[in-house]
Amino acid sequence: MRRSLDPRGWPVALKVPLAVAALMVLVGVVLSERVLSRLDDTQERHLRELTQSYLDGLSSAVAPSILRDDVWEVFDAIERAQQLNKSLRPVEAIVAGADNHVIAASDPRARPVGTRVPAAIAAATGRETFRFDSGADRAYALRVLSYPGRKVGTIYASFDTRHLAVERRDVLTALVLTNGVLTLLLAAAGWLLVARMMRPIRILSDHLGNAREAHVAPIAPEIVAASHGEFGRLFQAYNALVHSTAERQELSKRLAEEERLGSLGRLASALAHEINNPLGGLFNALATVKSHGHIESVRVGSVGLLERGLVGIRDVVRTTLALYRTDGSRRDLMATDIEDLGLLIAPEARRRGISLTIFNTLEGSVPLPSTPMRQAVLNLLLNAVAASPEGATVVLSATVAGRQLLVEVRDRGPGLPREAAALLTGAAGARPLTEGAGLGLWMTHRLLSDLGATIRVDSAEDAGTCVSVSIPFTRDEELANVA
Amino acid sequence: MSRETFFGLNRRAFATTLVTLATSIVAYPHTSKANPADIRFGLTPVFLTSDLELLDRLQTYLSLATGAPINLITRRTYQEIIALLISRQIDAAWICGYPYVMHATELQLVAVPQWRGEPLYQSYLIVDADRRADRLADLKGDVHAFSDPDSNSGFLVTRAALAEAHTRPETFFGRTFFTYGHRNVIRAVASGLAASGSVDGYVYDVVAEMEPELTARTRILRRSEWLGFPPIAAPRAALDKEYLARLSAALLNMSEDADGRAILAMLRLDGFVREDAALFDTIAAKAAIVATEG
Numbered sequence: 001m002r003r004s005l006d007p008r009g010w011p012v013a014l015k016v017p018l019a020v021a022a023l024m025v026l027v028g029v030v031l032s033e034r035v036l037s038r039l040d041d042t043q044e045r046h047l048r049e050l051t052q053s054y055l056d057g058l059s060s061a062v063a064p065s066i067l068r069d070d071v072w073e074v075f076d077a078i079e080r081a082q083q084l085n086k087s088l089r090p091v092e093a094i095v096a097g098a099d100n101h102v103i104a105a106s107d108p109r110a111r112p113v114g115t116r117v118p119a120a121i122a123a124a125t126g127r128e129t130f131r132f133d134s135g136a137d138r139a140y141a142l143r144v145l146s147y148p149g150r151k152v153g154t155i156y157a158s159f160d161t162r163h164l165a166v167e168r169r170d171v172l173t174a175l176v177l178t179n180g181v182l183t184l185l186l187a188a189a190g191w192l193l194v195a196r197m198m199r200p201i202r203i204l205s206d207h208l209g210n211a212r213e214a215h216v217a218p219i220a221p222e223i224v225a226a227s228h229g230e231f232g233r234l235f236q237a238y239n240a241l242v243h244s245t246a247e248r249q250e251l252s253k254r255l256a257e258e259e260r261l262g263s264l265g266r267l268a269s270a271l272a273h274e275i276n277n278p279l280g281g282l283f284n285a286l287a288t289v290k291s292h293g294h295i296e297s298v299r300v301g302s303v304g305l306l307e308r309g310l311v312g313i314r315d316v317v318r319t320t321l322a323l324y325r326t327d328g329s330r331r332d333l334m335a336t337d338i339e340d341l342g343l344l345i346a347p348e349a350r351r352r353g354i355s356l357t358i359f360n361t362l363e364g365s366v367p368l369p370s371t372p373m374r375q376a377v378l379n380l381l382l383n384a385v386a387a388s389p390e391g392a393t394v395v396l397s398a399t400v401a402g403r404q405l406l407v408e409v410r411d412r413g414p415g416l417p418r419e420a421a422a423l424l425t426g427a428a429g430a431r432p433l434t435e436g437a438g439l440g441l442w443m444t445h446r447l448l449s450d451l452g453a454t455i456r457v458d459s460a461e462d463a464g465t466c467v468s469v470s471i472p473f474t475r476d477e478e479l480a481n482v483a
Numbered sequence: 484m485s486r487e488t489f490f491g492l493n494r495r496a497f498a499t500t501l502v503t504l505a506t507s508i509v510a511y512p513h514t515s516k517a518n519p520a521d522i523r524f525g526l527t528p529v530f531l532t533s534d535l536e537l538l539d540r541l542q543t544y545l546s547l548a549t550g551a552p553i554n555l556i557t558r559r560t561y562q563e564i565i566a567l568l569i570s571r572q573i574d575a576a577w578i579c580g581y582p583y584v585m586h587a588t589e590l591q592l593v594a595v596p597q598w599r600g601e602p603l604y605q606s607y608l609i610v611d612a613d614r615r616a617d618r619l620a621d622l623k624g625d626v627h628a629f630s631d632p633d634s635n636s637g638f639l640v641t642r643a644a645l646a647e648a649h650t651r652p653e654t655f656f657g658r659t660f661f662t663y664g665h666r667n668v669i670r671a672v673a674s675g676l677a678a679s680g681s682v683d684g685y686v687y688d689v690v691a692e693m694e695p696e697l698t699a700r701t702r703i704l705r706r707s708e709w710l711g712f713p714p715i716a717a718p719r720a721a722l723d724k725e726y727l728a729r730l731s732a733a734l735l736n737m738s739e740d741a742d743g744r745a746i747l748a749m750l751r752l753d754g755f756v757r758e759d760a761a762l763f764d765t766i767a768a769k770a771a772i773v774a775t776e777g
Contacts, residue, residue, distance in 0.1 A: 071660040072628070072667060075676050109675035113626045114658055 016194040017187040024186055028179030032172065039171055040134035043164050047088075047139055048130050051159065054085045055143040058155055062095050063145050066103060066153040071113055075104035082106055089160035091138065094121065096154045103153065121156050135169075137162045200231035204238060218242040256443045260375075275316060278309035285309070319343050332365040333373050333405070338398045341374060345381045353390040356381075359397035366405050367473050368451060376447040379440050380409040380467055387413030387465070407469045415459035416467075424467065425455045521554045522726045525564040525576030527713075528631065528664040537749050544742045548733030551726060559663050561633035568718060574726055575717040581635035583716055584767040587760065593715040593727065594734040594755035595762065598685055602758050603709040605684035606636035609672050609701045614679075616704055619644055627656040628668045628677035635766050636683040637665055640707045643769035646776035666690055673700040685712070689751045711762040715755070 007015065058081040065073035078093050094105040096117045105111035124140040125131040132139035143155040207219055218239040227235050285302040292298040319340040338360045349356045377396070384394045392412035399406050416424070423441040426449060448455060453471040460466075524545065526538075538555055545553040556573055558564050565582045567573045569589045583590055595602040610616055619641070629652075630637020638661075645655050652659050660677070662668050665686035671677040684706065691698040715734060721727040737743035738754035747754060 071626075071658075071676065072662040072671060075671070075674070076667070079674075104676060107675070108677075113676060 013191060013194045013198055017190040020190040021183050021187040024179065024183035028175070028183065032175040032179065035175060036134075036168065036172060039168060043134065043161075043168070044132050047132055047159070047161065047164070050085070050088045051130060051139065051141045051157070054081060054088055054090065055141060055155060055157065057081060057084070058093065058095075058157075059143055059145050062155070063147065063152070066095065066097060066145060067147065069097070069103065071104050075108070078104055078106050089163070091158045091160045092156075093158075094156040096156065098151050098153060100154065117154075117156060121158075122154075124156070124158065132161060135165050137165060200227055200235070204234065207238065216242045216245050252442075256446075259440055259443060275313050278312055282306055282309040315343065331370045333362075333368045333370045334365050335360055335362040337370050337374050338362060338377075338396070341378055341381060341396065344378060345385060348382065349385050349394065352385060352388075354385055354388050355391075355393045356385075357393055357395045359395070359399075361397075361399045363400075366400060368405060368471060372447040372451060373471075376444045376469075377407055377409070379444045379447075380407075380469075383440060384409050384411035384413070384465070384467075387411055387416070389413070392464075403472055403474070405469075405471045405473060407471075408466060410464060410466045412464040414464075416457055416465045421457040421459070424457055520552060522549055522551045522575075522723075522730055523554045523556055523573040524730065525556045525558070525567055525573045525578075527558070527561045527564050527576065527578055534749065537746065540742065540746050540749070544737070544740070544746055545730065545733055547742070548736070548740070549726065549729040551729065561631050565633060568716065571718045571720065571722055574722050575715055575730055577713065577715050579631075579633060579635050579713045580711045580763045580766040581639045581770060582633045583714055584763050584770055587763075587767075589719055590716040591719045591721075592758060592760060593717050593731050595714045595758040596712050596750075597753040597756050598712055598751070600753060601709070602712045602756055602762060604636065604712045605709060606640035606707040607682050607684045607687050607703045608641060608679065608705040608707075609669065609682055609687065610679045610704045611672060611675065612700050612702045614702065614704075616679075619705060620648070622679045622704075623655055624657040625678040626658045626660075626676070627652065628671040628680035629659055629661050630665050630668050630680075630682060631661055631663050634665075634683070635710060635713070635769075636707070637668060637681050639766065639769050639773065640710070641681040643772045644707075646772050649776065651776075669697055669701060673697055679704065683713075685751075692751070708765065710765050711758070714758070714763075 010018075058077060061077035061081065062074045065077065074095050078095060081093065082090050090106070092106050092110075094111050094117055095103045097103050100117050100122065102111045102113055102115050102117060104113060111117075125142045129142045129144075130140070137160070139159045139161045141155075141157045141159070143157075144151055145153045145155065203219060203223060207217060210217060219235050224232065224235040224239065282305070285305040289299055289302045289306075292302075338358065342356060342358045345356060377398075381394065381396060388394055388411045394412075395408070395410040397406075397408045397410075420441055424445050426445045445455065448469055448471070451471050453469050456468045456470075458466045458468070522545070538557075542553050542555050556564070556567065556576075558567075561579060561582055564573075564576050565578060565586065568576045568578065569586055575593050583592075598604055608619060608622075610622070616622060627641075629641070632638050642652055645652060648655075660671075662671055662680075665683040668677075668680040668682040669687060669690055672680040680701075687698065687703070717727055734755040735757065737747055
């Protein structure tokens with residue numbers, strides 16, 4: 001609510017029309033003020049001129065009669081002046097003598113002959129001889145009549161200016177209406193124009209918003225083709241960016257595959273070593289059976305040896321098969337999978353003189369896909385083994401707590417670099433593939449993220465690194481219920 | 484030509500006739516008779532001199548009836564016309580009974596108009612239509628409008644009435660002024676410029692008929708007795724006897740002629756008749772009262 005009240009948060013499509021309207025109102029006010037002031041000036045000047053000519057005529061007609069104190073002639077002159085100047089709309093005219101007593105007035109009943117001119121009328125024009133307030137209903141004029149140097153009388157006149165007030169009001173109404181309509185039209189035009197201009201921006205922001213959430217999609221070619229100018233170039237640049245990002249992702253995938261193959265190669269060599277080691281013994285046992293097979297004890301001992309060696313080889317081969325099975329079949333994680341990991345990492349650990357401890361408290365199956373789990377944990381173990389100094393111990397623990405599988409890999413290495421830890425936990429800004437390093441960690445992160453895992457890395461001085469992975473799961477029966 | 488004669492006219496008629504009138508008046512200076520073939524006939528605001536069409540028709544009729552060009556001469560005041568008349572600068576003039584009796588020795592009667600069957604008229608004392616007053620005495624302190632100081636109905640009658648009450652207009656009324664036209668008196672009272680006025684009853688009745696909205700705002704407070712109608716007079720020693728006889732005949736026979744009847748209809752008069760100077764004795768009596776009272 002508060003954000004919607006803050007104008008800074010308003011959309012441009014609203015701000016621009018509002019700004020246009022505000023400016024138009026400002027322009028309207030200024031223009032109206034100018035027009036009205038000009039109108040006032042014109043009205044006053046016009047009225048003043050007419051009034052002066054009226055007073056000129058009247059004073060030349062009454063001046064001799066004033067000197068003769070000829071009431072009738074003065075009255076007649078006033079009546080004629082009122083008739084002749086109808087366009088001026090005279091309301092009242094009073095001709096007073098030098099003593100300011102009425103000689104004759106246009107309305108003798110209101111201003112009887114011989115009475116004193118009321119002070120209000122004498123003061124109506126103020127210090128000036130003419131007074132017209134714009135918008136007022138009356139204008140007042142005064143003319144002092146003097147015969148060489150001597151004041152002989154005064155003419156007080158007032159005029160109906162309501163038509164001028166009406167004209168002024170009409171002009172004001174017209175101005176307000178015109179400006180109002182113009183403001184609305186321009187605001188609407190501004191809204192349309194801005195909405196139209198902002199459309200490419202919206203397309204771009206929609207695409208960028210999607211890119212954050214899901215797959216980055218390029219802007220449709222027909223939209224790009226329809227856009228010209230800076231937006232066309234912007235769209236092209238965006239599409240180029242999308243393209244290069246897609247390429248990077250593709251490359252990352254390929255590199256990950258290569259890495260997988262690389263680690264597979266390492267494992268394969270370890271596996272070959274594992275198979276090769278007992279092979280010498282087995283061939284020896286075979287030769288012993290060949291040459292001394294007739295001796296019962298020797299034969300039994302050699303066959304036992306052969307059997308044990310072959311069982312060992314079979315186990316190794318089985319585990320490897322289980323890890324790299326590609327038939328796509330989904331199998332739940334079993335306690336044996338963890339045991340198998342121990343078996344798989346053992347040759348590498350032995351080669352580096354590192355002992356491996358496994359705490360496996362899993363019982364039965366855990367409803368999580370075994371293949372990505374095994375691969376991810378194997379990667380963590382490989383990392384831990386690679387990071388640990390000779391003679392150190394790597395600890396793997398796997399437990400189930402409630403609806404979560406907790407897997408911990410602890411080593412005595414120098415600690416995971418910050419960037420590597422960021423890669424693993426998928427912290428913002430983490431970039432995979434810096435000089436090809438960290439690929440395994442990034443792969444592990446992806447595999448675990450797909451399973452909805454939370455990864456925490458704790459590093460302590462001398463204490464090595466502890467990678468904790470917690471993965472929530474739903475029991476099969478629940479799934480079935482849901483399904 | 485005085486201003487009040489312009490006033491209240493149809494302006495278009497005024498504009499078209501102004502030139503002819505101006506030439507007829509200005510081209511012949513009144514100080515001398517430039518063209519002996521003219522009959523110079525003076526008019527006072529005693530009747531409706533504001534009607535230029537009437538003047539035009541009167542001039543045309545008199546020209547045709549007398550066979551001589553007629554020069555109608557109008558002035559603002561009675562005094563100016565009477566001065567021309569008694570100084571024998573004009574052949575005849577339509578004046579008022581009051582100046583006639585004042586200058587009876589220098590003037591002769593040519594004809595007297597007949598109105599409603601009699602050569603008589605009244606003077607009216609008029610007030611505002613809403614004024615609560617019954618008698619002349621109620622008008623004390625008024626602003627009072629007179630027509631002309633040489634007018635019987637528009638001045639003398641009221642003045643004589645005041646003289647009988649042993650007072651004078653200047654002291655009885657708060658203020659007086661002359662409008663130099665009976666119609667102007669009606670306007671002054673109707674507009675409220677004057678609270679009361681003295682006016683020719685004949686003019687008032689004609690105005691009431693032609694401009695009822697003007698007289699509607701006034702009320703007749705008092706009518707005088709019947710007095711001799713303003714006559715047409717000539718210098719006792721006529722400028723040109725032949726012309727005067729023709730003019731007299733033209734006036735007396737006006738009701739016999741179609742054009743003449745049209746003019747009389749406009750004037751609301753029946754015609755012109757010959758009357759004795761005794762018709763104006765009542766006016767002379769009023770003048771005498773005023774003279775005695777001072």
